[in-house]
Amino acid sequence: MNAELEQESSDFLAVVPTPLQRSLSIIVPTFNERLNVIPLLEGLRTSLHGQDWEAIFVDDDSPDGTAPLLRELAQNDPRIRCITRVGRRGLSSACIEGMFASSAPYVAVIDADMQHDERLLAQMHQMLQAGEVDIVIGSRYVAGGGVCHWRTHRVLISRLATGLSARLLNIKLTDPMSGFFMMRREVLVGAVDRLSGLGFKILVDLFTSHERPLRFVELPYQFRNRHAGDSKLDSGVAWDYVLLLLAKSLDRLVLGRFLAFSSVGAIGVLVHFAVLACLHKWLTVPFAAAQATAIAVAMVSNFTLNNELTYRDVRVRGVFAWWRALLKFFAVCLVGAALNMGLATWLYQLSSTWWQSALAGIVAGSVWNFILSKSAIWGR
Template sequence: MSELLELAVVIPTFNESKNVPLLVAKLDAALAGRNWEAIFVDDNSPDGTADAARAIGRRDPRVRVIQRIGRRGLSSACIEGMCATAAPVVAVIDGDLQHDETILPKMLDALQADETLDVVIGSRFVDGGGTGDWDSDRVAKSAFATKLSRQVLKADLSDPMSGFFMIRAGIVRDLTPHLNAIGFKILLDLMTGSPRPLKFLELPYTFRVRTEGESKLDHVVAMEYLIAIYDRMFGRIIPVRFAMFSAIGALGALVHFLVLGPLFKEGILSFLWATIVATVVAMTFNFFLNNALTYRDSRLKGAKQLFDGWLTFCLVCSVGAVANIGVAAFLYDAKADTWALSALAGIAVSAVWNYALSSRFTWGRY
């Protein structure tokens, strides 16, 4: 009889084809004598990461692949991988070789030795840990993010931004319906999504220097982190996606006036045509910003998708503008001294209309 599966190592990937065989070899060495499997969850990488993992999986049944088509996001990829195993314990490790796989046995031993322990976290900031080649600016940004996370955390973690941890699979399955799956910080999502404080242990490791592929860190990642914090603090009051959609709509209104003013005041166009141009520019601005941020997990790509999406978005928002005017005019006619409230009501109706229909017909068709 074969030994029972002890551990699943979940590796979310995007464009990490060169690192796949290296990581499998490192896991094989680190977990010698343990019964484990590796689950690569790939967001349809154009560099063939999923195929590289499949090639190994054909000769090594411990290696499995989940290739996600039409959806992206590190947190959601981790959740899919962690829920796709029969192993009682799951670890999450990056595919870029920057996490220290040699501490995985210590993590597993700790969970197997203490049934009350929920999660073991690889930490760069406890004694013995390190950040490798990080410069002072990156260290400062990480410290700020850690301080910000304490607004929503139920635990005094030294490294809540860590993407390297091991947790009991049953906990993940129980928490999955309550996770927001936003951005790159799945550990923060798990720790804040639990109705009870999770008992944790932090083990030190030193963050390695990337040798293959490109870093995924960018300004959008930082934005997603802030979005995740917002969702935990206020998401039950105003859903995060609607809040983002509305905030971008407000920016679009500013763009509208920035375009309208010069075109009309300088006599370049009549007020009607200046308004039409400003409206199209503002809706185009809103469409592309929403595509990049609000709907990043289902964003449209390629010329055809982008053009179709832009066209439907403009149509939806045009109808929303008519609804805005209609509601505001109706309420104002009913009680003329409430012009401000009438205008706000029209804006609210328009925002809900635009959000609901663009979610369905612009980003929900692909």
């Protein structure tokens, strides 16, 4: 800060009635957690008694009215804040935005459903204040930790996800899937340029995005059963994780998306041939009509898969918006097909082999489709 600005800021602070010196912000991502908010706040109040803390809830416009309840509570307790995001979803991005809304030197992330043990927060805070580590993580897989009543398939999936991050990303944590941790706020600043904000696994994102290796400690805790409401874990979360691994192992989010987009394109080719075979071979529809129908079906399938998988975090919702986006996708892909055709024909005339010409056309068409559809449809 330059001297003039420093003077202005100390003049300003001199007339602030009761300075709030928050040492700790607890970020709580929420989606439909109305029934869990008060038990969690009670737990925080008990375990952080006598400390300067605040809870920043980041709610994605939950239909169950989580945010109105939080705002009502915040009217009476200045330690409670609520950020509402409209038309957005995503746990990691919610946590990142909550952290940026904090001015405290330490930030924690905890789920709203009471599965994380809030009694560890005081110890985490002390460890960070001692200055030896950058981040303290609640782990289910160090001695003394565990999970209550998990079905075998969930244990296996969690182990597999942990193994993949260790192997592909070289993360040495026992529980990289943990969503319960506390860190210095500067950790975010050191990672932000490379954070993907994708999906559910913010810890993996932070560890792989930071400019230097993070000094960490893991504390054991028992992962409890959800207090109330429903889990948001679904197969889409697994897909987001694959996308995150791809993005991080290729080191660029855009490459992860491009691979996902290309995989969807490959599925589209199969859909195209399946429809064409059904119509032309079995139902004896004339070739031109069958081919046109197959193109249309493959485009709808590609659009839907990209909307649900590749761009799940910014997907288009609502009937009107969906149809408008589909038409844009058609327009982009038609130009892509023309580009593919034009380039391949031109290269073939220049006496390239047939497969080299075709491959160059396909790559050019795919890159065009990827870039244009991203900026026209999912680039919000």
